[in-house]
Amino acid sequence: MESMTAAQLQDAFGISREAWRTIAAAPDMIKPIDLKHTDGTTKWSGQGFARWLAARHPALAANTPHLLRPAEAVQAVAYLGGTFDRTGIDAHFASRWRTAFGTLAVLYPRNGAFSAELGLELIPDADTVVVVGHGYDLYGPDLSAVDRARPELEYDPRWSDVAAHIGTRLPWWPSELRRPAHLEAWRPGDEPVPVEVVTWPAWEPLYDMAYSEAEGTAVRSACLTVGQQMRSRAIAGALREIAELHDDLDDDNPRTRREREAMVIPAVPQTGDASLAEPAADAVVREGVALLCGRTDDLALECLDTLMMWDSDLLPFGGAFSVTPDRATRPGAEWVKRLVPAPPTAAHRVLGQGEKVVGTFTDPVTGSPVIAVKGKYFGRPTDEISYHSYAPLALPTGSRVKDITLDSPVWVRTEDGTLRPLPLLSAPGVSWGYSGTGPGVLAVAVGRLLDDGNSPPVTWEILRDSDESELEKFFQVDHKTGRRFTRRKLERVRGR
Numbered sequence: 001m002e003s004m005t006a007a008q009l010q011d012a013f014g015i016s017r018e019a020w021r022t023i024a025a026a027p028d029m030i031k032p033i034d035l036k037h038t039d040g041t042t043k044w045s046g047q048g049f050a051r052w053l054a055a056r057h058p059a060l061a062a063n064t065p066h067l068l069r070p071a072e073a074v075q076a077v078a079y080l081g082g083t084f085d086r087t088g089i090d091a092h093f094a095s096r097w098r099t100a101f102g103t104l105a106v107l108y109p110r111n112g113a114f115s116a117e118l119g120l121e122l123i124p125d126a127d128t129v130v131v132v133g134h135g136y137d138l139y140g141p142d143l144s145a146v147d148r149a150r151p152e153l154e155y156d157p158r159w160s161d162v163a164a165h166i167g168t169r170l171p172w173w174p175s176e177l178r179r180p181a182h183l184e185a186w187r188p189g190d191e192p193v194p195v196e197v198v199t200w201p202a203w204e205p206l207y208d209m210a211y212s213e214a215e216g217t218a219v220r221s222a223c224l225t226v227g228q229q230m231r232s233r234a235i236a237g238a239l240r241e242i243a244e245l246h247d248d249l250d251d252d253n254p255r256t257r258r259e260r261e262a263m264v265i266p267a268v269p270q271t272g273d274a275s276l277a278e279p280a281a282d283a284v285v286r287e288g289v290a291l292l293c294g295r296t297d298d299l300a301l302e303c304l305d306t307l308m309m310w311d312s313d314l315l316p317f318g319g320a321f322s323v324t325p326d327r328a329t330r331p332g333a334e335w336v337k338r339l340v341p342a343p344p345t346a347a348h349r350v351l352g353q354g355e356k357v358v359g360t361f362t363d364p365v366t367g368s369p370v371i372a373v374k375g376k377y378f379g380r381p382t383d384e385i386s387y388h389s390y391a392p393l394a395l396p397t398g399s400r401v402k403d404i405t406l407d408s409p410v411w412v413r414t415e416d417g418t419l420r421p422l423p424l425l426s427a428p429g430v431s432w433g434y435s436g437t438g439p440g441v442l443a444v445a446v447g448r449l450l451d452d453g454n455s456p457p458v459t460w461e462i463l464r465d466s467d468e469s470e471l472e473k474f475f476q477v478d479h480k481t482g483r484r485f486t487r488r489k490l491e492r493v494r495g496r
Contacts, residue, residue: 001046001065001155003033009049012153014063028056047155066101066128066147067157067165074167079188084180085122090114093183094123097166101147102127104166109134110178111200116146116154130162134175139259140245141172163262170263172245176238177267186266194270197234201306203227209292209303221280222288223303228273230310235269242268290316293347293369300346308350312426317368317390318457319426320351321409322376324386329482331411331419336387340364351388358385366392366420391421391457399453404446405484406432414453423449423457433478437463443471450490470494 004012010020023029030052032042047068054061054069061069078098085092091110096103105126107119114122119129126148133142139158146154162170168188176197197203206227213220242265280288289307292300293316307314323332339361342348347369348360359372370389375382391409395401405411410422410430422445424430430445431438441458447468448455458466474493 001050001153003038003043004046004049005041005043009044009046012046012063013050013053013060015060019060023053023057026056028052050155065145065150065153065155065157066099066104067130067145067161068155071161071164072100074165077167077188079166082184082186084184086110086180090118090122092122093178093180095171095183096123096126099128099165101165104128104130104162106130106132106162106170108132108173108178108183109175110198111175116144117151120146120148120151130157132172138253139256140263158262159259160262169261171266172263173265173267174238174241176234177269182267190266192266192268195267196270197231197238199230199234201230201309203230203234203306205299205302205306206230209299212299218280218284218288219291220288222285222292225279225285226307226310226314228279231273235271238269286314286316289314293317293345295346296344297346301349304346304350305353315347315390316393317347318393318421319391319424319429320388321391321421322386322388324377324384326384329405329407329411331405331413332407334419335363335411335421338364339370339387342369345369351390355388361387363389365418368392389421392423393425394423394456395420395449395453397454401446401449401453401487403484403486404490405482406479407481410442410445412449422446423455425457425459428458428460428463432475435476439475440468440472442475443468446475446490447471447494450487450494468494 001012006020006024009015010017015023030044030048032044035042050064051068054064080096080098080103082093082095085094089112091112093108093110095106095108097106103126105119105123105128107123107129109131113134114131116129116131119131120126123129128145128147130143130145133144135142143157143159143162144154145157159170171186173183176199177195179195179198182193182195206223210220210223210227213223245260245263245265289304292304292307323336325333325336328336342360342362344360348357348371351369352360352371352373355371355373356375357371358374361370361372362368363370368390370387373386373388375384376386377384395412395414400415402413402415404413404422409424411419412422413419422430424445428441429438430442432442433439441463444463444466445458447466448458448462470493471490
C-alpha cells in the first residue's frame, strides 16, 4: 500500500461516502502527504491510514490488514514450529505462529527474494504471510505482508506490529546464519547459539574435497583456501549486521529502539576454523583448480561449479565463446576442424550444464575443454550443432602476432601460423562497430599483444590505465565480420 486518494481509501477499506465525511472531518485524522510528493493530487499514506482507521474506528478494523490492527492481549505464545523448504530459488524457512486472526507464517528466504503474495502460495495453510527481506530501512530489515482474505493488498508491517500479535519478540537471522537444522530446532526463549555460516555458493563441497585429499596437495590447499575465503566473508557480514542492530538499541530515536526491542537474534556465527593455518599462494590455488578441471568425479564437478560462481578468474581458462560451423568464418571453421575428441571432465560438465551435449573435445593448441551442443539457439534449426569453449588467458611466451580476424571470438594468428582465440576474461568483453566500451577493450587487447605477445588479458584496471585511442577509433568502424588485419596494418593505425 503506497499513497492513496480518498476514493482509493474508501474502496480499499469499505468506507461509505457518509462514513468518509465523518472520518475526514475528525481532528485527529492523519494528514495528507505533502502535495509536492504527489504531483499536486491529495493523497494519504495507505498504511498510515489503515493503522489509524483500525485504532480509531473499531467497527471498520476488520477491513484493514491483520498486522496493522491493534493487537489483542496474548495469553500465551503459540509457536507452531518451523520448516525449511530447500527447493529452487524460493528456498526459505517458514516459522508459524497462532494469532487472534489465525495462522501467521513468517518467511525467511535463504538467498533470493520473493513477494508476500508468492508466500501465500508457498504456505497454503497461512492466513497471513510475512516475508523478511534482505534490505533495510532506519527501523530494521524490510518486512512485507499480505492476508489471504485480501491478497491484492500487500503492506509493510513493523517488527513491533508482528511482535505484538505473536506475544513475543520476532526472531531475525542474517541470511548467512539461516542454516536449516538450526532454524528448525529454534524455539522462543532459546539463548543465542553459534552457527556455521551459510554461503552462496556453498563452501562445504570445497571442504569435502579438501579432506579427501592428502595434506600438502594443491587440490587440498586450493579448496581450503577458497572455502575459508567464503566462510570469512560470510562471518564478517553476519557480525557486521548483528553489530549494527545492537548499536541501534542506543539510538536516540524512540521508534528505532522500539523496533530493535521487538527483535531477537537467535544465533551468532561460529568463527573457529583450524583447517588451514595460512592461505595457499595464488599459484598453488590456480594449480589446484586446474587439477580439478581435469577430474571426472561428481565432487570435482560440484567444487568447480562453486569456484566458477565464487570467482571464475581462478579457472585456467578465459571467457567463454562459441562457434557454429554453418555460420563460421574461415578461422572459426579451422578451429572446429582441429578439435580432438576427449572424455568429459569436470570442466566439460560445468560448461555443458543445462545443455544438450552431443560431444566433448579438447582444443589441442590451448588445452581448453570444448563441448558440442545440439539445438542451442532459439529460432535456429533444432539439429544445429554449435561448439563451446573458453579463450586462453595468454599466448605462449615469445609469441608474435601476425594478424587478427574480427569474429566472435576475435582470432589471433601468430607468426608460426598457429590460430588462437584472443586472450580475454569473461569481462570486460570485446566488440567493434560502435562507440562504446567493447571497441576500447579490443583496441587495448590488440595493442598489448602487438607490444608483447604474452600479455595477459585486459582487466578493467588495465583498460582504465591504457591509451590506444587510434586503434579504438579504428575498431569503432563497422568492419565486416571475418575481416582480417595484418600486423603491419594495425601498427600503421597506431602510428608506429
